[in-house]
Amino acid sequence: MEAGRTEVWLMLGSVTIALHAFALFNARERTVATFVLFVLALAWTFIAAWRLHRGLLATFEAESARKASGMKGMGALAYSDDQKESGLLVDETTGLRGRPDQVVIIDGQYIPVEQKTGKVPIEPHLSHKVQLLAYLQLVSATTNSRPSYGILRYIDDSLFQIPWTEDEEHLLLERICEVQRLMVEGGAQRDHDRPGKCRNCSRRHSCSDSLV
Ligand code: SF4
Known part of the structure; x- marks a missing residue:
């Protein structure tokens, strides 16, 4: 239906x-x-x-x-941020909103894929991982089915499978609570020294800690 x-x-x-x-x-x-x-x-x-x-x-x-998007061999594409009708995914419970780069269907599961550019790390950056966890939460909430993992993709061929377990869910909820606390109490501090990151940041115009 x-x-x-x-x-x-x-x-x-x-x-x-x-x-x-x-x-x-x-x-x-x-x-x-x-x-x-x-x-x-x-x-x-x-x-x-x-x-x-x-x-x-x-x-x-x-x-x-x-x-x-070069997703050949990864499964059917269920959603792409490039498509005209791509909508915002919303989870009312956690207040999360966002659009993963892609959602592919693998073994009957909706798997979010987040594409990253730049240098390929040995291990995925924590910020990238938490972003993907947020997409996993959004996909779980909006499809009523829980994928067992998501994919972080660096450049074209470096794929990292990030599991979506209860531990990862707790990590995400902790991060959401921390963000909400900082939004209410203030006091957020920059945790990097990378001007390039600030240059590409959508918040830089209202950020007092921006490096550019
Ligand atoms: S502009 Fe501010 S919020 Fe954005 S990356 Fe830089 S320090 Fe972080």
């Missing part, structure tokens, strides 16, 4: 028309009844063809996005 509500209504409509056709089988004005059903059948066929067209276009766009 979640994936094809319109299609289900179309199907119910078709069943309704079929039942009416059956009921009108013995009608006196069969010519009129036939004409009405004929028009209805044409309209229904038109709507079904339009929905099929939309579905095929969406599949084509998803496949194009998958090729453009």
Whole structure:
């Protein structure tokens, strides 16, 4: 029902028309009844063809996005930040909002993938890991299914699998509580000396600790 509500209504409509056709089988004005059903059948066929067209276009766009993002061999692309209709994922419980770069379907699980540029680290940076944990929480909350891991991808080929366990969930909740505390009490301090990071930061105009 979640994936094809319109299609289900179309199907119910078709069943309704079929039942009416059956009921009108013995009608006196069969010519009129036939004409009405004929028009209805044409309209229904038109709507079904339009929905099929939309579905095929969406599949084509998803496949194009998958090729453009270099996700070959990783599973079907369920979502990409590049797609026009990509929406913001929201978790009302934790207050998290965001858009992972991609969500791919692997072994029936929705796996968020976060793409990072720059030097490939030996181990994923903690900030990158916590960002991916936030996406794992968002995917879990919005799909009602809990993926067992997410993927951090550096450059093209360096993939790190980050498990989504209860320990990781606690780590994420601790970070969320800390951010909320700092937002209320103030006193947040910069924890790096990288001007490049500040240059690309969306908060730098209102940040008193910015290096640029
Ligand atoms: S501008 Fe401020 S918030 Fe952004 S990275 Fe620099 S120190 Fe951190």
